[in-house]
Amino acid sequence: MLSLHCCGAAVRELSGDMSESSRNLQQDVWLALKARKESLEAQLKHKTDKLKELCLKEAVSSASTFTADTVCLCVI
Secondary structure, three states: OOOOOOOHHHHHHHHHOOOOHHHHHHHHHHHHHHHHHHHHHHHHHHHHHHHHHHHHHHHHHOOOOOOOOHHHHHHH
């Protein structure tokens, strides 16, 4: 059994022995995973931006109880 390495050398070595349909399937799976990753990254960015916006609103509405350090930590 051939183990997969993070550098991809084992995958490249294995692909020479794979049938065309297996390579197509592997590429389809890779493309689907890549699309899922991009979607999750976009969702994370959107939610992070919304959280920053919410933190800033809260900081403004509660300005007397926040220190400068607290506001900076919340925005980061």
